[in-house]
Amino acid sequence: MSKKEFAHDEEAQVNDMRSYYAFQAKIYDLTRWTFLYGRKTILQKLPFDKDAPLKILEVGCGTGINMVEIAKIYPNAHIVGMDVSGDMLRQAGKNLEAYNDRIELLEKPYGGNDDYNKQFDLILFSYSLTMINPQYVDLIHQAKKDLKEGGYVAVVDFHKANFGFYRKFMKGNHVKLEGQVLPVLLEAFEPVLCKIKPGLVGVWNYLMFLGK
Ligand SMILES: C[S@@+](CC[C@H](N)C(=O)[O-])C[C@H]1O[C@@H](n2cnc3c(N)ncnc32)[C@H](O)[C@@H]1O
Numbered sequence: 001m002s003k004k005e006f007a008h009d010e011e012a013q014v015n016d017m018r019s020y021y022a023f024q025a026k027i028y029d030l031t032r033w034t035f036l037y038g039r040k041t042i043l044q045k046l047p048f049d050k051d052a053p054l055k056i057l058e059v060g061c062g063t064g065i066n067m068v069e070i071a072k073i074y075p076n077a078h079i080v081g082m083d084v085s086g087d088m089l090r091q092a093g094k095n096l097e098a099y100n101d102r103i104e105l106l107e108k109p110y111g112g113n114d115d116y117n118k119q120f121d122l123i124l125f126s127y128s129l130t131m132i133n134p135q136y137v138d139l140i141h142q143a144k145k146d147l148k149e150g151g152y153v154a155v156v157d158f159h160k161a162n163f164g165f166y167r168k169f170m171k172g173n174h175v176k177l178e179g180q181v182l183p184v185l186l187e188a189f190e191p192v193l194c195k196i197k198p199g200l201v202g203v204w205n206y207l208m209f210l211g212k
Contacts, residue, residue, distance in 0.1 A: 022085075028088070046122065052074065057082065058079070061083050120147050158205075
């Protein structure tokens with residue numbers, strides 16, 4: 001398979017991610033704040049009581065940046081971070097040292113044989129679904145099953161590239177920018193918040209979605 005193609009099965013997708021993030025993990029926190037918009041904002045939109053003993057999952061937690069933020073906002077939350085890249089999770093372990101007692105980091109892909117049936121108050125996908133091709137559809141439906149009654153899914157991610165050159169560039173970085181995620185979210189969840197916002201100088205736009 002050419003490096004420019006999206007992986008066509010789960011094993012290939014996971015292997016692509018492990019190779020890609022072996023180097024990117026080292027520069028991730030230094031670089032991504034410049035263009036992964038909306039990550040803090042989506043967390044501020046969550047409807048939970050700050051003291052609630054929430055159980056939260058972040059799928060594709062990367063270096064744990066969002067988990068640190070969640071841990072600060074919700075001091076009684078237990079937060080599970082799942083990712084396929086051991087290199088990213090090692091960074092997450094360092095970033096989350098202060099919160100060790102209520103953090104779990106799991107090195108594995110989401111879905112499959114896990115039985116998290118109705119366990120979580122919140123499942124967060126932050127800039128992960130557009131990289132999880134083709135499994136993103138299954139993962140969204142899995143999240144629906146794994147949320148408690150009244151639980152929320154929160155998604156912040158790229159939506160669509162407005163120019164072909166950028167779509168190709170991002171494809172080379174394993175990101176699919178074709179507006180493919182939103183229709184699946186709308187099929188699975190009732191939206192509480194759904195906004196498409198302009199990204200860098202209108203080259204792409206990004207999605208903020210909160211659903212029940
Ligand atoms: C762009 S990073 C986002 C990291 C973090 N959520 C953030 O907002 O900074 C995408 C992450 O998704 C992870 N990932 C990719 N495929 C995955 C899968 N099938 N299951 C779980 N995590 C996956 C990657 O390893 C990577 O750490």
